[in-house]
Amino acid sequence: MAETKERDSATTESSTGEISLGKxxxxxxxxxxxxxxxxxxxxxxxxxxxxxxQIENDQIKQPSPNTLNALAELYEISLEKLMVKAGYITPSSKRKSGERHGRVATFAEHNLTPEEEQELMDYLEFMRSRKK
Amino acid sequence: MAETKERDSATTESSTGEISLGKxxxxxxxxxxxxxxxxxxxxxxxxxxxxxxQIENDQIKQPSPNTLNALAELYEISLEKLMVKAGYITPSSKRKSGERHGRVATFAEHNLTPEEEQELMDYLEFMRSRKK
DNA sequence: ATAGCGCGCTTGATATATCAAGCACCTTCT
DNA sequence: AGAAGGTGCTTGATATATCAAGCGCGCTAT
Known part of the structure; x- marks a missing residue:
């Protein structure tokens, strides 16, 4: 009684006001x-x-990182973004909504591809949101 | 060709030649x-x-990232190291073409703590090992 | 029409993560 | 001594991820 789990989400606008992982x-x-x-x-x-x-219809709550990674790679999207949507990352100290943050040009010294750069930045947010 | 699931014992020297996650x-x-x-x-x-x-006695194969993260934070160790040991990260192609990384002092522009810096570097390796 | 193929989807079965509750043992107390 | 509390550990129960196999539907072709 304490908590019914099913108040989800055909349109889950959780942290960033985005759609659900599945959608x-x-x-x-x-x-x-x-x-x-x-x-x-x-x-x-x-x-x-x-x-x-099942994932796309939001019947799976938390696909494993392996699964998310496979999809992220195939689709060429950010793994960490999926991690956020899957609920692995607590949206505590998230950026202000819809704000693109600064660049990290210095990452280029490590021969980062743009995707890697994006992922690292996402991951930094991930770490910091966890640190809370 | 299939890798037989081995549930070997106490001293599992897998990726980095180290002990098992539990130990x-x-x-x-x-x-x-x-x-x-x-x-x-x-x-x-x-x-x-x-x-x-159970984890420490290697009865759990793959604790969730959430669990690993909680422990990594409490112990102040690298989350990614645990991810490697837990088998989330394939320790296959560490060296792609004789690549080695130096330091990432430039991360300091993002006010990275030493731990964050270490984690980001670990994570970069993580990404690259995944990338095939 | 019908045989075939591709599509998204459902479901039963299996593996596994995770925890509440308990057990056996060992130190201190009083 | 016994109570009280700490230690690591075991186990039964529950939730969930994941897949093989199958279903019904819409397309083309013959």
Whole structure:
């Protein structure tokens, strides 16, 4: 009675006021014009079509980092963004809404690709939100 | 070709040739002079004493990132190191083409603490090892 | 029409993470 | 001595992730 779990979320506007993990992943997959089974193959069976379907319909609460990573790589999106949406990261000290923060050009000294740079920045936020 | 799931014993020298996750965590806890229940309390129940015991005895294969993070923070060790030991990160291609990294002093522009810097560097390796 | 294929989806089964409750043992007290 | 409390540990119960197998539907083709 204390807490009913099901007040979720067809449209979960949790931390950043964004859509749910499932809807987000679904929209991206469609953008990439991939079928569920295509994703299954391209991820070398790391994510089955059945499972992806459940994820996209928000029937899975917290896919493992491995799963999220496989999808992030295939779709070429930020792993940490998925980690946030999956609830691994507490949205405590999140940035002000919708604000793009400064760049980290100095990361270039490590031959970071733009994606790596973005991921590192996301990860920094991740760490700091946890530190709270 | 399949990797048989081996549940070998106490001294698992996997990725970095180090001890298993459980033994590693146990040694650190003792170093910090904390009891299982003390850890339970200090992590605000994020890790129960029963569960920690299982982890330390390698009865748990892959604790969640949340759990690992709680321990990493309490012990003040690298989360990514635990992620490696937990098997979230494949220790395959550490060297892509004789690549080695230097320091990342420039991270200081983001007011990184030494720990954050270390974690970011670990995480960079994490990303790159994942990238194939 | 019908055979086939691709699509998203459902479901049963299995593996595993996680914890509350308890147990056996060991130190101090009084 | 016994109570009280600390220690690591075990276990039964519960929740959840994950997949193989299958379903029904819409397309093309014959």
């Amino acid at each position: 987000y992943l679904a929209s991206i997959r469609k953008d990439r014009k991939l079928s569920l089974r295509a994703v299954e193959e391209r991820t070398k069976k790391q994510v089955s079509n059945a499972y992806l379907s | 590693y965590l146990a040694s650190i806890r003792k170093d910090r002079k904390l009891s299982l229940r003390a850890v339970e309390e200090r992590t605000k129940k994020q890790v129960s004493n029963a569960y920690l015991s």
